[in-house]
Amino acid sequence: MAHEHSGDAEGTPLARNHQVDAFVAALLTMIGLVVVFEARRLGAGWTSDGPGPGYFPFYIGLILCVGGVGILYQALLSRSANTGVFIDRAQFKRVMSVLLPAVVFVAAILLLGQYVASAIYIAVFMVWLGKYPPWKSAVVGVAVNAVFFAMFEVWFKVPLFKGLLEPLAFLGY
Amino acid sequence: MDEISALFHGFAVVLTPMNIALMFVGITLGVLIGVLPGLGGANGVAILLPLTFTMSPTSAIVMLSCIYWGALFGGAITSVLFNIPGEPWSVATTFDGYPLAQKGKAGEALTAAFTSSFIGAFVAVVMITFLAPLVAKFALKFGAPEFFAVYLLTFCSFVGMGKGSPFKVLVSMALGFALATVGMDTVTGQLRMTFGMPELMRGFDFLIAVIGLFGIGEILLSMEEGLRFSGKSARINAKVVWETWKQLPRYWMTSVRSSIVGMWMGITPGGATPASFMSYGLAKKMSKNGDKFGTGEVEGVVAPETAAHAAGTSALLPMLALGIPGSPTAAVLLGGLLIWGLQPGPLLFTEQKDFVWGLIASMYLGNLAGLIVVLMTVPLFASVLRIPFSIIAPVIIVICAIGAFTVHHAMLDIWFMLLFGVIGYAFKKLDYPLAPLVLALVLGDKAEDSFRQSMLMSQGEIGIMWANPLVGTITSLALLMLFWPLISKLIALVRTPKAKPAFAEEQPVD
Numbered sequence A: 001m002a003h004e005h006s007g008d009a010e011g012t013p014l015a016r017n018h019q020v021d022a023f024v025a026a027l028l029t030m031i032g033l034v035v036v037f038e039a040r041r042l043g044a045g046w047t048s049d050g051p052g053p054g055y056f057p058f059y060i061g062l063i064l065c066v067g068g069v070g071i072l073y074q075a076l077l078s079r080s081a082n083t084g085v086f087i088d089r090a091q092f093k094r095v096m097s098v099l100l101p102a103v104v105f106v107a108a109i110l111l112l113g114q115y116v117a118s119a120i121y122i123a124v125f126m127v128w129l130g131k132y133p134p135w136k137s138a139v140v141g142v143a144v145n146a147v148f149f150a151m152f153e154v155w156f157k158v159p160l161f162k163g164l165l166e167p168l169a170f171l172g173y
Numbered sequence B: 001m002d003e004i005s006a007l008f009h010g011f012a013v014v015l016t017p018m019n020i021a022l023m024f025v026g027i028t029l030g031v032l033i034g035v036l037p038g039l040g041g042a043n044g045v046a047i048l049l050p051l052t053f054t055m056s057p058t059s060a061i062v063m064l065s066c067i068y069w070g071a072l073f074g075g076a077i078t079s080v081l082f083n084i085p086g087e088p089w090s091v092a093t094t095f096d097g098y099p100l101a102q103k104g105k106a107g108e109a110l111t112a113a114f115t116s117s118f119i120g121a122f123v124a125v126v127m128i129t130f131l132a133p134l135v136a137k138f139a140l141k142f143g144a145p146e147f148f149a150v151y152l153l154t155f156c157s158f159v160g161m162g163k164g165s166p167f168k169v170l171v172s173m174a175l176g177f178a179l180a181t182v183g184m185d186t187v188t189g190q191l192r193m194t195f196g197m198p199e200l201m202r203g204f205d206f207l208i209a210v211i212g213l214f215g216i217g218e219i220l221l222s223m224e225e226g227l228r229f230s231g232k233s234a235r236i237n238a239k240v241v242w243e244t245w246k247q248l249p250r251y252w253m254t255s256v257r258s259s260i261v262g263m264w265m266g267i268t269p270g271g272a273t274p275a276s277f278m279s280y281g282l283a284k285k286m287s288k289n290g291d292k293f294g295t296g297e298v299e300g301v302v303a304p305e306t307a308a309h310a311a312g313t314s315a316l317l318p319m320l321a322l323g324i325p326g327s328p329t330a331a332v333l334l335g336g337l338l339i340w341g342l343q344p345g346p347l348l349f350t351e352q353k354d355f356v357w358g359l360i361a362s363m364y365l366g367n368l369a370g371l372i373v374v375l376m377t378v379p380l381f382a383s384v385l386r387i388p389f390s391i392i393a394p395v396i397i398v399i400c401a402i403g404a405f406t407v408h409h410a411m412l413d414i415w416f417m418l419l420f421g422v423i424g425y426a427f428k429k430l431d432y433p434l435a436p437l438v439l440a441l442v443l444g445d446k447a448e449d450s451f452r453q454s455m456l457m458s459q460g461e462i463g464i465m466w467a468n469p470l471v472g473t474i475t476s477l478a479l480l481m482l483f484w485p486l487i488s489k490l491i492a493l494v495r496t497p498k499a500k501p502a503f504a505e506e507q508p509v510d
Helices: A017-042 A055-076 A089-112 A114-130 A134-155 B002-014 B017-035 B041-052 B057-082 B088-102 B106-139 B144-161 B166-181 B198-202 B206-224 B238-267 B272-286 B299-314 B316-322 B328-339 B353-384 B389-408 B412-429 B435-458 B462-466 B469-482 B484-495 B501-506
Strands: A013-016 A085-088
Touching: A013 A017, A013 A089, A017 A055, A017 A085, A017 B166, A017 B412, A055 B166, A055 B435, A085 A089, A089 A114, A089 B206, A089 B389, A089 B412, A114 A134, A114 B389, A134 B389, B002 B057, B002 B106, B002 B353, B017 B041, B017 B057, B017 B353, B041 B057, B041 B206, B041 B328, B041 B389, B057 B088, B057 B106, B057 B299, B057 B328, B057 B353, B088 B106, B088 B272, B088 B299, B106 B238, B106 B299, B106 B316, B106 B353, B144 B166, B144 B316, B144 B435, B144 B462, B144 B469, B144 B484, B166 B435, B206 B328, B206 B389, B206 B412, B206 B435, B238 B272, B238 B299, B238 B316, B272 B299, B299 B316, B316 B328, B316 B353, B328 B435, B389 B412, B435 B462, B462 B469, B469 B484
Parallel strands: none
Antiparallel strands: A013 A085
16 A cells, blocks of 8 residues: 655654555456456357356456446546545554564464464563553463363364464373 | 244254353354454354354354344444444444433443344344245246346445445455455366465455454554543443333334334345444434434434344345345355355255244344343443453454464465455445455355356347346346446436536446
8 A cells, every 4th residue: 555654743644545545446457457367368258168267257357447447537536536644654553563463473373373372462462562561461361362272172172273383282182 | 824833843943952052152252242343243253153063053053143143232332331333333323322321321222222123133033034935935936047136136236225436336346256256166167366376276265354354454443543442331220121111112113114224224235234324314304303313312222223133134034045145244154054064045945944944033032132131241241341452452363363264274364364354454444345345255156157057048148137027127126226326326417407417418337
């Protein structure tokens, strides 16, 4: 999305609605084009045994393109375009403070498995954004995951991802 | 009355101790989901779906549908006490619910909300009991073109009845269909849209999309607003409940009107949210106290809650009878049916009698159980909302990750969930509707199959969509819906004396 970093005061608008709207619409139009070309490659026409595999996706891609161009027009050229603030600096910071740790969290799941990664994630999140004392955060993180463990592994017998390092292998589940 | 005896048979199926226990577990979980930000009916049911894989289908659907009822009830708690709608369909409830709470009448507002929710749902279930078998019987005659016409009507209704830019509805829907085509082609077995990546062979599961779009997206939105909960406390005791119930019959007209609006919007995929707004607007216009709306009128709580529940419940009718869900949550329940090996649609009523009537019976019982549970436990759930956001947010993201993983036991799905979260955040901010995307993702394969079969039958002639009166009517109705935004603009142009009627010719036709 259009996140030009202009100005440094908190609350400075980073992007306006019609800009982001146009950007997303352009992206969707591009996806539509990809779908259309892929459908053409697969065979969007009539084969010996009926409609080809690309027959239906072709029209879907076409609708995406038409709709995308329509939104693009409304966002850029129409007088009724919404020029309100899409996101300001403070908001962007807050959103990123959730999104980026979440990305790290998912990467950590890959190594440590869901229980351990979740416990660390919850504890770190609480210390970092909630300003809780570390021991309190650790207790909450472990307790929440102990409940999940009991619920999924023991009660409903749905195994969760244990990670490449399998730090919980000693539990025998 | 075949339906009555079938219904009693259904009660017999459902009334086992295990199922009743699951019902209360489901309601409690559902209210919790409804109260928490970021978890709602659709993604809550999606996350808990894998837990039911080991249960019998009947027990599973009893629990899942009770989660749904619970979520519908739960949305009202946050609206009244915290002025934060827990669910989109309870936005209209805040208009009069929160002012009532500010006046110290929170108990009254909540009792009115829960009771009218119950009434709305009850009326809708009665309607389902008698109408669903008829619709199913009628739909047995459907062939591929008829089904495609109904799919078309479903999606065109989104365009015709939605607010905002019709292009956005269209694009949201097309994106859903495009994502649904990723993976193996159901007819030829060819890989489509995978671009050489074997991980994409499974395609995008809509459950992952639901968890990401509604769960992660919602958390990002709440975070952006820098949410601070500050709520009113509520005490509900028997006296408050009784006093409120005594004055509710006065609003019977509002209840009837709202139920009808709700049921209509639920069956056609308008959904619970527009139903609640429409019903609030109608009540405001028609009530004697209309000008006092917004300052804490009980009637202003009754109207949206009745409609939202009536719509939420009615959305299950097309799901059961036609296999076409009327809302994202109904779509998730439909996904559940498919996983348990049940094919929703007209045949369900003849082949899986126990299941269907068990489900319908559980709707009656679940709503009753829900009413009892919420009336007794409001303070408990209100205290959940006092947990700071910095604890709730990571826990919900963790729950979403668990839910996304358990669907297919695939790590990649958790990444997709995050991606859908970002999409959900951007789409919500830009007023793209999410329901068409989810429904298109669910129905993509089926819609495509029925389209291809129709084309095969007619050797590529589009005329098959008007081959007989039935399919012709549905198709024409669908096209009317599709072009409704344009048509209503033309009508407005003709009616306004200032606008030149000749100008109407120049409107763009897409």
